[in-house]
Amino acid sequence: MIKIDENGFYGDFGGAYIPEMLYPNIEELKENYEQIMASESFKTEFDSLLKDYVGRPTPLFHAQRLSEKYGVKIYLKREDLCHTGAHKINNTVGQIILAKRLNKKRIIAETGAGQHGVATATVCALMGMECTVYMGAVDMERQKPNVERMRILGATVVPANSGSKTLKDATNEAMRQWINNPVDTHYIIGSVVGPHPYPEMVARFQSVISAEIKAQLLEKEGRDSPDIVIACVGGGSNAAGAFYHYYNDEKVRLVAVEAAGLGVTSGKSAATTQLGKPGILHGSKTLLMQTEDGQVVEPHSISAGLDYPGIGPVHAHLFASGRGEFLAVEDEDAMIAGIELSRLEGIIPAIESAHALSALNQLKYKASDIIVINLSGRGDKDLETYIKWGNY
């Protein structure tokens, strides 16, 4: 793991830049989360739900035909096989158990494309907790099936009608609601973003990914570390989980893949480390796509999960310190990589995950290397995008 200081900073990035009125909520969480997560009863419940509800451990699959094509040994960490179809459920399961221990009765969440909203609505149904998900009005229109999934699961989906009516506005609305209901409500943030302690807490819930990779590689290869780990980065939670137990193992190359959209210099991109400057977004100091006078620039990516103008502070630090290698993959190349995996291995990946796969075309590696690619989610949710693209 990477050490954070007592104020929640990874190097220059992180912290808790919050309005005064949010202070009690954040303070309550900060004072309790480590102790609760360290308790035996928490660990027992979390591990048992990960196993019997989420379906962990997820397999580490040696992708033989993909390996042959790229001339290197490639394993896929199959987060696409998690319940609800992506890694996001690891975090929502952890946070709902935490919320119960804090005696919270209601859960709120923000969602962009709806994947985090669905994962939150799922665990709320499981625990019999009231669930309200804030979603930009424009996103509700674009992601109708996920809106209905949340409703089937019993959640209330509330449109955010301010600003661009997308993820940023949904987050603002969730924050406002949290300020108004501090005693009975827990806010489940969906990535390694937000004010301290969220980035660290979410990374720890997702760290099960690299804990499993270590054990599985040891069994298959006789060593617990690969040469390279590759993961896509929106906010950065699946990458943080896949990197977590390798941060201090300098032999392991950590490759983070951002969405270049229509091209890094096209003005329609989400390649935050290439385009961003230090700024404050959703309660933490991080790299942020912004105009000269600090207005957030609307990002673009073909994959909704990578369409975010910032990046978790841990990744801003990995970038600034040089510990992580950052690549950017364009929409078209991600789509091609998604079809390639479908044809070579019989796995249709989420378009987010397809960005990580496409990095194989840019990366320099040795034939003797072992590469683990974190396959963050399955492609079912992206069928319409594949169909519209049509080139298969």
Ligand SMILES: *Cc1c(COP(=O)(O)O)cnc(C)c1O
């Ligand atoms: C949400 C999502 C992502 C991006 O989120 P991170 O926090 O960066 O992991 C990536 N892949 C899938 C399948 C997602 O649903």
